[in-house]
Amino acid sequence: MVKQLTIISGKGGTGKTTVSSVFVSLAENAVIADCDVDAADMHLIMSPEIIEKKDFYGLKVASIDRELCTFCSSCRGSCRFGAIDDDFQVDVYGCEGCAVCEYVCPFDAVTMVDRKAGEVFISMTRFGPMAHAKLGIGEEASGKLVSVVRNTARDLALKHDKDAIIIDGPPGTGCSVIAAITGVDLVLVVSEPTLSGVHDLERVLEVVKHFRIPVLVCINKSNVNEKNTRMIQDYCMAQEIEVVGVLPYDRTPTAAMVEGKTVTEYVDNNFSSGICSMWERVREYLFAERNSCGVDLINS
Template identity: 35%
Template sequence: MKEIVILSGKGGVGKSSLTAALSHLLAENGKRRLVLTDTDVDAPNLHLVLGAEFDRSFGIQASDKAVIDYDKCSRCMACRDVCKFGSIIGKDEPVLVSYSCEGCGACAIVCPTGAITVQPVENGKINMVHSGSVRVVAGELGIGESSSGRLVDMVKKQARQEAALTRSDLLLTDGPPGIGCPVIAALKGADYAVLVTEPTPSALSDLQRIVKVLRGFRIPAGVALNRADMHGPSRNRLLAWLEEESLPLLAEIPYDPLLPQSLAQGGLGVVMYPDAPSSLAIKDLSTALADILD
């Protein structure tokens, strides 16, 4: 099985819409059996782009937190003094501020009475979604929770299990924004990355940062330029940089008001308006990806 991750280095450049469209095109007519993952666990929305409902959800323990047993506690306050995250407060009795606890375990080490243990807690969930023949595994972090990288890792593990069960030959991942821990977790095991960008100076800066991450992991990548006709000079700067870096340009997708219109209607542009210029460009991108996979 091959794994492709779609990334952008930031949000708002059309990554999830493009991932949804590619999943549809790659699976169309049974060409490929694929599992889709939504690893943007802070703001999962791939199912909304696909117009699909959750089949089932289950809680996930992707974080550890300190737990205090007050029956054993001698109120010495050593735990409060050692916690670098300010997660234990109180004057005469330790009070845990759970949301800021990083589960590092320092308090448990210094506790003279063994009153503190670090235990896994449920801090997110995995939602399973069906969209046509495509199975979607989507992670969702609880509000105010941390450890999104660990949750992404668990989402990908679940997606690989789904792929094995359904004998899929492709895992397509809608990656998280940014260049941090969740992105690195999403990239683990990837054979190829598609980098979605648009012709603006800030998108180019984000692209340059994500390319540095990919180079660190030696993952080959190509670029999909969304809203390619939005600003000529920025497009030219981007193309010049891609050439300097020997990064392939996989597709130029023109700005198309039909795309947001189809999203507002709860459908995919490539399905609702298959002959629109943007849909044709996305089809070319899916063909290019299929060639890379083959």
């Protein structure tokens, strides 16, 4: 059975991709899935060779057949988003796909059509296969695209006989995060010791708890504010959540990304060693045995 690990955070810039890239390099037999589709950056480290590309279609948008249209304005008057202009042209960025214009048109001149909203890629990297995507500018349906990336990664894992999928998830608590964590075996939340970071950690842990998924926490940039670091540690202890990594602020991730490398490829120092040690603990959790009821023996 393929195990799935998702790395998320309450906000962007906490170090998810840094951690994810090292994990996939150490896992040896894993598929990487970059599910931060709104701002994908795993390719900067992995330098993937694209093997296959597929178009992604999100929400349907209205299309007006001008040969059938009598310009009666029924569609314009009914569109609450103002997506149909005076020339009866549809603004594809303003259209929300509600289809009310199609419903009210007395001449069947309006139809809902698919519109390309992004692209999904299957690639090979020096660490194995990778599923990733690019959402178009101003597009919605990021949660749907995350699901497509995860399904693609699952197919790659089965095809290449991999035993794990490591998912670099999106930040926040929205639908794309829910799509990235639903049904996985383990979630790792990367946090940082700022006041907003503490607040965001609490919010994202509530989301994970709602879906009853085992969860671990990593505190990055821990020496930026040691008081807040202790606050996070105390909070996690009260919630019976293990903090598996406490990493200091370090310039290594930035320098490594500039070179297109993981931090462990770039240099052997305390920071990279800390992520390696964290992976050993995460791997134990990820491949932990389940009890007779099928429940993980951690955080249950």
